Structure formats: structure tokens, C-alpha cells
Amino acid sequence: MKYSSIILLAVLFWTACSSPVSNTPISIIPAPAKMEIQNGSFSLSSSTKLVLKDEGKFSNEVEFLQITLEHALGSKISEDGNGTEIELIFDSQIQAAGAYQLEINSDKVILKAGDPSGMFYALETFRQLLPADLEGSKTSGEISIPTVSIEDQPTLDWRGMHLDVSRHFFSIEYLHRYVDLLALYKMNKFHLHLTDDQGWRIEIKNYPELTEKSAWRTFNAQDSVCMEKAVEDPRFNFEQKHLREVDGQTQYGGFYTQDELRELVAYAQSRHVEIIPEIDMPGHMMAAIQVYPELACIDNPGWGELFSTPLCPGKEGVYMFVENVLTEVMDIFPSKFVHIGADEVEKSTWENSQACKSLMAAEGLKDVEELQTYFVERVTKFLKSKGKEVIVWDDALNAGIDSSTYVMYWRNWVAEVPERIAANGNRMILVPGNPMYFSRLDAKMYPIYHLPLHGKKYPEEKVNLIQGTQAALWSETVPSEALADAIIFPKMLALAERTWSSPEVLDWESFKVRLQTQLKRLEALGVKYSYNVTKELIPFMNVDQEMQQIGITLDSELSNPEIHYTLDGSTPTMDSPKYDGEFFVKGSALVTAAVFEEGKALEPYLTRQVDYHKAIGKPVTYQKPWNRSYPAGDAGTMTDGLRGGNGYGDGKWQGFTTDMDVTIDMGEEQELNSFSATFMQQSGPGVLMPGTVEVSLSSDGENFHQVLSIENDIPKDKKELILKDFAGSLGGEKARYINVKAINSQRGFIFTDEIVIN
Numbered sequence: 085m086k087y088s089s090i091i092l093l094a095v096l097f098w099t100a101c102s103s104p105v106s107n108t109p110i111s112i113i114p115a116p117a118k119m120e121i122q123n124g125s126f127s128l129s130s131s132t133k134l135v136l137k138d139e140g141k142f143s144n145e146v147e148f149l150q151i152t153l154e155h156a157l158g159s160k161i162s163e164d165g166n167g168t169e170i171e172l173i174f175d176s177q178i179q180a181a182g183a184y185q186l187e188i189n190s191d192k193v194i195l196k197a198g199d200p201s202g203m204f205y206a207l208e209t210f211r212q213l214l215p216a217d218l219e220g221s222k223t224s225g226e227i228s229i230p231t232v233s234i235e236d237q238p239t240l241d242w243r244g245m246h247l248d249v250s251r252h253f254f255s256i257e258y259l260h261r262y263v264d265l266l267a268l269y270k271m272n273k274f275h276l277h278l279t280d281d282q283g284w285r286i287e288i289k290n291y292p293e294l295t296e297k298s299a300w301r302t303f304n305a306q307d308s309v310c311m312e313k314a315v316e317d318p319r320f321n322f323e324q325k326h327l328r329e330v331d332g333q334t335q336y337g338g339f340y341t342q343d344e345l346r347e348l349v350a351y352a353q354s355r356h357v358e359i360i361p362e363i364d365m366p367g368h369m370m371a372a373i374q375v376y377p378e379l380a381c382i383d384n385p386g387w388g389e390l391f392s393t394p395l396c397p398g399k400e401g402v403y404m405f406v407e408n409v410l411t412e413v414m415d416i417f418p419s420k421f422v423h424i425g426a427d428e429v430e431k432s433t434w435e436n437s438q439a440c441k442s443l444m445a446a447e448g449l450k451d452v453e454e455l456q457t458y459f460v461e462r463v464t465k466f467l468k469s470k471g472k473e474v475i476v477w478d479d480a481l482n483a484g485i486d487s488s489t490y491v492m493y494w495r496n497w498v499a500e501v502p503e504r505i506a507a508n509g510n511r512m513i514l515v516p517g518n519p520m521y522f523s524r525l526d527a528k529m530y531p532i533y534h535l536p537l538h539g540k541k542y543p544e545e546k547v548n549l550i551q552g553t554q555a556a557l558w559s560e561t562v563p564s565e566a567l568a569d570a571i572i573f574p575k576m577l578a579l580a581e582r583t584w585s586s587p588e589v590l591d592w593e594s595f596k597v598r599l600q601t602q603l604k605r606l607e608a609l610g611v612k613y614s615y616n617v618t619k620e621l622i623p624f625m626n627v628d629q630e631m632q633q634i635g636i637t638l639d640s641e642l643s644n645p646e647i648h649y650t651l652d653g654s655t656p657t658m659d660s661p662k663y664d665g666e667f668f669v670k671g672s673a674l675v676t677a678a679v680f681e682e683g684k685a686l687e688p689y690l691t692r693q694v695d696y697h698k699a700i701g702k703p704v705t706y707q708k709p710w711n712r713s714y715p716a717g718d719a720g721t722m723t724d725g726l727r728g729g730n731g732y733g734d735g736k737w738q739g740f741t742t743d744m745d746v747t748i749d750m751g752e753e754q755e756l757n758s759f760s761a762t763f764m765q766q767s768g769p770g771v772l773m774p775g776t777v778e779v780s781l782s783s784d785g786e787n788f789h790q791v792l793s794i795e796n797d798i799p800k801d802k803k804e805l806i807l808k809d810f811a812g813s814l815g816g817e818k819a820r821y822i823n824v825k826a827i828n829s830q831r832g833f834i835f836t837d838e839i840v841i842n
């Protein structure tokens with residue numbers, strides 16, 4: 085039986101048989117590695133006895149258990165209890181960090197672990213077996229808990245969430261709650277982005293003006309975006325508690341004192357969450373440079389072409405400032421990691437700076453990229469001398485970095501970044517912007533659970549360099565806690581499962597069912613989550629060269645949706661074939677599918693061209709390379725049978741900034757009847773149609789003659805997304821080689837997904 089069916093049965097069964105006190109189906113997220121459900125129940129009450137044989141080993145966890153029980157029952161339990169029992173056991177046989185066993189029998193709960201984090205996770209699982217509504221209100225009666233036996237351990241070491249508290253400020257109380265919610269879902273890393281251009285949020289005793297002045301600002305352009313949105317959605321309103329009046333002027337901001345941060349760190353430690361501080365440098369430093377302009381290379385720092393004026397690496401005083409700040413940061417945060425950003429650095433001020441020029445000459449640095457490396461390495465050396473490991477964003481890789489530095493991969497549009505990080509030997513944390521930037525309300529949950537996070541070319545033997553995965557919340561347009569809640573939850577639960585659970589138990593269908601109970605838990609905890617299930621269908625194509633067909637699977641965020649589809653592009657109705665698992669297309673079809681509720685089709689429809697054609701699997705040579713940022717499936721992509729959707733970044737569309745010039749080798753001479761290739765136009769980001777598409781044929785691969793020249797007829801100023809087929813007859817001519825040129829006469833990005841030959 086599939087894991088999902090087991091969970092589903094468990095949900096139904098437990099809901100049917102449980103006593104009235106508990107109506108919570110078993111819905112643990114992240115899914116445990118092994119779980120057996122017995123058909124009984126354990127009764128928890130204030131007279132339940134606490135059994136502790138390993139005095140002291142788990143004192144922090146016992147305290148957490150007591151807090152949990154006090155919350156649910158209104159009282160702690162004691163070692164003098166005379167009812168059912170809860171026993172915490174240290175078991176040295178359980179060796180993996182974070183691993184635990186939880187056995188709930190009708191008279192006794194036994195929690196076993198070999199380390200405190202394992203015991204803590206056992207307790208978080210136990211907590212999730214208590215009725216969800218007890219998170220918000222106590223019961224004075226007995227709580228009935230299903231009897232189960234669980235063995236569990238984490239899959240990835242780095243199960244992280246990030247929060248940008250610079251662009252908008254979040255109260256220290258919110259951070260405490262954030263830690264609680266991370267811990268509830270067994271996440272263990274909290275990356276705190278403390279400084280950026282728009283605000284300095286950490287008290288530095290040596291430089292009091294950083295917070296006295298730069299923790300506050302007047303409203304900026306992004307705040308105006310928030311104010312506009314607030315008209316429709318109050319979650320975009322600013323929180324009064326972060327506004328102050330100075331000389332008749334409204335200022336926005338706030339900061340954390342060192343004491344507050346120390347308290348937060350201690351709290352997080354008790355929840356087995358490590359807080360990783362980030363002080364972003366040398367770019368994203370405007371908040372500091374505003375009060376100490378001498379840190380920049382120029383007299384009037386501000387905004388460059390793309391990013392803000394950075395610190396000046398040619399000035400010795402900059403290193404003194406950086407080291408002084410980091411010394412205080414290290415004193416607050418015991419984490420072995422310090423994140424120094426190193427992303428998005430506008431280096432133009434370095435190029436003209438005498439101080440930088442002298443340093444470059446003295447150090448033999450050939451350009452400002454190498455100067456960036458010098459800066460990063462010098463700060464890294466300082467941090468390492470204090471026993472820390474350093475994390476940077478992947479931009480820092482450009483001119484080379486030390487292989488011992490940890491790299492956060494975020495620029496998913498630069499496809500080769502993970503391979504480059506691996507080739508350099510760096511340990512990596514996967515934070516690819518798509519899907520791991522949670523910055524928007526409408527970002528979907530499904531890809532967080534499923535989407536591969538690094539390309540197929542990442543070397544298998546280097547997977548041990550991957551520490552884990554994290555999601556980020558950048559807060560440029562997130563001015564309130566309510567909005568942050570809505571963006572993060574419940575998406576974070578998909579991430580939690582992806583990072584904790586083993587690939588064998590990851591199961592989207594089961595996750596969706598369990599999520600329903602977790603939403604109740606979040607609600608009881610006061611989390612203002614937003615869960616608008618998208619009705620969109622997500623297609624998967626399985627190109628089967630042996631059977632010469634393409635299998636199509638449709639997935640959805642909905643639970644067991646009713647789907648109907650057609651193969652001829654017509655609008656599906658209730659009479660159209662009902663989707664019932666994978667179906668197959670031989671030849672060509674325009675698959676159109678929709679979810680139906682109460683007999684009505686729901687928007688948006690899925691339409692996807694599917695072609696099993698003659699060139700599938702045939703090799704393609706490139707006279708000109710594709711753009712490195714849009715490789716899709718590399719050299720095989722034009723003949724892999726996989727068509728793209730509506731976004732050029734979906735990994736199916738290959739991009740060119742030159743002409744496209746490719747030749748397909750059909751393997752042997754054969755009759756060729758038709759040619760077709762779809763190109764995309766999205767003029768906003770500069771994706772334009774080719775001026776002409778030319779097709780030439782050859783029998784020997786050397787002498788080609790042109791058979792088609794297809795002109796574009798789509799004006800460039802059309803704003804909407806347009807897909808155009810450039811198609812024509814090949815007249816049944818016999819040939820082995822097909823050359824296709826798409827002339828990039830409008831000098832944009834041109835994108836195509838497949839060359840269809842029949």
C-alpha cells in the first residue's frame with residue numbers, strides 16, 4: 085500500500101473511533117520515516133506520571149514537555165502521578181543526530197533518543213498527536229491520543245528559513261514565534277538577514293549611530309507600493325508599533341538590542357534552532373554608509389546603476405569597521421556560521437578609486453572582481469581565526485572563492501551555478517529563487533515540495549556537499565507580521581517535509597491530506613496563514629521512445645480533483661474523458677484539461693501541445709551556443725519531446741541572444757513531411773520573435789539547400805504573452821540532416837522549446 089493510502093486510512097480510522105475529546109486525525113508533518121498505527125488510545129491527564137531515569141540528560145526537553153502539557157491540560161505532570169505514564173529514555177543505540185523513537189501504548193508513552201535534539205523532535209511529534217485546537221485553548225479533561233509506534237530521523241542537516249528584517253522590521257516577539265513554528269515542523273536553521281540598505285537592525289555598541297540613525301527611515305518607494313496595495317489588502321499596512329514621529333516627520337523602523345538578541349538565541353537553542361546572523365557586505369551596506377560615509381570610496385554615496393554604493397575595499401578603515409562589527413555579532417550569536425552576504429555588489433566606485441587601485445597593484449589583483457574576492461577572503465580569514473565558518477551568496481563565486489566557504493545557491497536563472505560550486509568543492513545550501521523565495525502571496529506550494537533544486541548535471545559524487553535547503557522571505561514589500569505569516573504559511577510545511585522526510589515517504593497526496601489538520605493547528609496558534617489552493621494543473625511528460633508515445637500525468641494542489649481532458653484543443657466538458665492516471669499520446673495532440681467542481685470547469689485550463697515526432701531523441705549540433713542562463717535540457721532539449729508552458733524560465737524553453745543555428749541528424753535518410761517550431765514573445769522582459777526561421781535539408785551534412793523561409797508577423801509592441809508556430813511543409817523530400825536557423829533580427833532573447841519533424 086502506498087504511504088498516502090496508509091495515512092488516509094489512518095485519518096479516517098482515527099477520526100471514526102476516537103473519543104470525543106480528540107478528533108484530530110494523525111497528520112504528522114514532516115512525515116516520519118516509519119509509523120505503525122495501532123487501534124487503541126492513550127489517555128493523557130494531569131495525573132499522568134512522568135518517568136525519568138536519565139536524570140538531567142534531557143532537562144531542557146522535559147521543560148518543553150511541561151510547557152506543552154501546561155498549554156494543553158492547564159497543568160504540568162509530575163513524577164508522583166498515579167495514572168498513565170510518559171517516560172523519556174536516553175538510548176545510545178539511536179545514533180543519528182535528531183533521530184528518535186516514539187511509542188504510544190494504551191497505558192504508556194515511551195520517547196527514546198540518543199541526543200537532546202532527537203528527544204525534542206520526539207516531543208514535537210507527540211505534540212502533533214494532541215488535538216489541534218488545544219494549541220489555542222486548554223482542556224481540563226483527559227486527552228485521548230492514538231496509539232502509534234514511530235521511528236524517525238532527519239534526512240537533511242540544513243532545514244532552514246530566512247527572514248529579512250532590514251527592508252521591513254519584525255518585532256522580537258515575532259522572531260520568538262518564528263522559532264516556535266520552525267521547531268514545530270522540525271526545522272533547525274534560522275537565517276536572520278539583519279542589515280541591508282534599508283535598515284540596520286542590530287545594536288552595535290561600538291557604533292551606536294548604526295541603530296540610533298540607520299534603524300529608522302522615511303518611507304521609500306517600496307513602502308509606496310505597500311501603501312497602494314493596502315487599499316485592497318490591509319495586510320500591506322504598516323504596523324503602528326514600528327512608526328515614530330521625529331520633528332513632525334513619520335519614520336519607520338526599529339532594531340534589536342544585544343540583550344534581546346541573546347535572549348532570542350537562548351530561546352532558539354532550547355528549541356534546537358540555530359540562528360545564523362547575516363551582515364551583508366560589501367554591498368547592501370547603505371544603512372551603515374549613510375552614517376559613516378567614509379566607508380565608501382566616493383564622497384556622495386547613493387545608488388549606482390543597479391545596486392547601492394558598497395564599502396570601499398581599498399580602505400584599511402573598512403576592515404577595522406567590519407571586524408569590530410563582526411566581533412560584537414559573534415559575541416551574540418554562538419552559531420558556528422556567520423553569513424557575510426557578498427551578493428549584488430556594484431563595483432563601479434571601486435574602478436575609479438585611488439585607494440582600490442593602489443591595493444590592486446600591491447596585491448596583484450587584475451580587476452574589481454578579484455578585488456571582491458580579496459575582500460571576501462580577508463573577512464573570511466578574520467572570521468575563521470575566531471573559529472567560525474563563513475557563508476556567502478553564490479554571486480561571490482564570480483572571481484573565485486576559497487573552497488571551505490559555504491555557498492548559498494540562489495540565482496536559479498544562472499543554471500550552471502550548482503555545478504560550479506561543486507567543481508570548486510564548496511559546501512552548498514540550496515535556496516534557488518524559484519521556488520524557494522517565498523516573497524509573494526501567490527507563490528505555489530507544489531514546486532516547493534517537488535521541483536528539482538539543482539540541474540541534472542550536478543555531479544552525483546558531490547551530493548554530500550549539499551547541506552540542505554532553505555527558503556527565504558525578502559521583505560521589501562512585506563510590512564506586516566500578518567502578511568509575513570500569509571506568505572510563509574503553509575508553504576513552510578512543504579519545505580519542512582521536503583528537508584526532513586526521506587524520499588521514500590515523500591508523498592504529495594498524503595501531504596495535502598495531512599495539511600488540512602495542520603491548518604487547524606496553525607489557526608489555533610494564531611498564524612494568519614493563507615492557503616488559496618490553485619486549481620492549476622501541473623503536467624508531467626514521460627517520453628517513451630520504445631513505445632513511441634508520450635505519457636501524460638496531471639498533478640494538482642487539490643486533493644483527488646475531478647479532471648476532464650480533450651486531445652484536440654477543444655474545451656473539456658463533463659462528457660470529455662475523465663482523467664484517471666497517466667494517458668498516452670502517439671503522434672500529436674493539443675491536450676486541454678481542467679478541474680471540475682459541481683459539473684463546472686474551473687479556471688485556469690491547462691493547454692499543452694504534445695508531439696511524439698520523428699526527430700525525438702535525435703542528436704542536435706549547435707553552430708552557435710545557447711545562452712548559458714537558459715539551457716533548458718542542453719543539447720537534447722529541441723528533440724526531447726518536452727514542450728514548455730507559459731514561462732521561459734520553466735526549464736523547457738532554450739534561449740538565444742544570437743541567431744539560433746542548429747542541425748538535427750535523423751540518423752538515416754528518410755522522408756520528411758513537416759517542420760514546426762514554436763517561439764515565444766514576451767516583450768516586457770525582451771523576449772521577442774525571430775525575424776525569420778529558415779529550414780534547409782541535406783543528405784550528407786555538408787551540402788544544404790533551403791526549403792522553408794518563414795517570416796515573423798507578430799509586432800514587437802504586443803505586450804501579452806504570444807506563442808507562435810513557425811511551421812511549413814517539407815514536401816516529402818528525402819534527407820538525413822535538417823538545419824534550422826532562427827534569425828534574431830530584433831536583437832532580443834529568442835526562445836524555442838522543440839523542433840517538431842514529421
Ligand code: TNX
Pocket residue numbers: 427428477494558559560
Ligand atoms: C536579491 S537573494 C537579493 C535580495 C533581494 C531579493 C529579492 C540575494 C542574495 N539578494 O537582496 O531582497 O533579490 O528582491
